Amino acid sequence: MDDISITLWRFVRGDLPVADFEAWLYGHQDLEQELGEGLYMELISFNYQDQGELFVLRRKLGAFLRSALKCECVTLADMATVPMGCDGLDKRVFATVRPCKILEHRWWLSLNRCTACGQHWMVAQEERIYDDYFMRRLNDVEAREILNSNRWPDDFSTYERVLRVGRQLSTACRFFDDLAGSLVWTAQDLRKERPDITAQEIADLIGVSSDHADRLLAAQ
Ligand SMILES: [Zn+2]
Numbered sequence: 001m002d003d004i005s006i007t008l009w010r011f012v013r014g015d016l017p018v019a020d021f022e023a024w025l026y027g028h029q030d031l032e033q034e035l036g037e038g039l040y041m042e043l044i045s046f047n048y049q050d051q052g053e054l055f056v057l058r059r060k061l062g063a064f065l066r067s068a069l070k071c072e073c074v075t076l077a078d079m080a081t082v083p084m085g086c087d088g089l090d091k092r093v094f095a096t097v098r099p100c101k102i103l104e105h106r107w108w109l110s111l112n113r114c115t116a117c118g119q120h121w122m123v124a125q126e127e128r129i130y131d132d133y134f135m136r137r138l139n140d141v142e143a144r145e146i147l148n149s150n151r152w153p154d155d156f157s158t159y160e161r162v163l164r165v166g167r168q169l170s171t172a173c174r175f176f177d178d179l180a181g182s183l184v185w186t187a188q189d190l191r192k193e194r195p196d197i198t199a200q201e202i203a204d205l206i207g208v209s210s211d212h213a214d215r216l217l218a219a220q
Helices: 003-012 018-026 031-035 037-045 051-066 089-094 140-149 159-169 181-193 199-206 210-218
Strands: 079-083 097-103 106-114 120-126 132-138
Touching: 003 018, 003 051, 018 037, 031 037, 037 051, 079 089, 079 159, 089 097, 089 132, 097 120, 097 140, 106 140, 120 140, 120 159, 132 140, 132 159, 159 181, 159 199, 181 199, 181 210, 199 210
Parallel strands: none
Antiparallel strands: 079 132, 097 106, 106 120, 120 132
16 A cells, blocks of 8 residues: 555544644645545645544545555554444454464454555454454564564553553443353453452443442452
8 A cells, every 4th residue: 555545544544643634735746646636625625623524524535545445454543443243344354354373361362464455463352341352553563573572562461451442442331230241250350460450440441330340359
């Protein structure tokens, strides 16, 4: 994928600050050829302070760029949430993104590589509380460190960290059963992983009250 498309996608997915995008835009007259006159004119005459319209513009540009895609990598934020099931994004992502290294003692974690574009991703599969894949884009040095030296970036190094990302980027599932296995195992695993974690901290991570977390910790 060429540098122009990569930059346009970084803007669409929100990884490139708007001011940087504007500066880049005015320095690239050759964009008109790539985007067509109408879309190009819209981009250069747009009021980038208008947050509501900015959302519409990003969607429009994303739809235009999508026709040239071979995989979903470039559409995903550098730290991305991919819901399990839902709108089928997970199927489209994992049609080309495949695991190439897993760790037995961190069952949620894997290194993945896209067979279409070669992008490496560190993926945390969180199917207990958030029902999401959390994906961190890796550069070549980081991927090599994992493959050659088994040294992983620490974003998903513990289950607590994975849930912290979940809390930031997603919404915890609601459970009909107060003592559902997923809740009990997670609360108790968090305590095992870090014995001084408080019930309140656990409650925040899994989206329940502090009293509820106490009951999960006491469950047999
Ligand atoms: Zn890809």
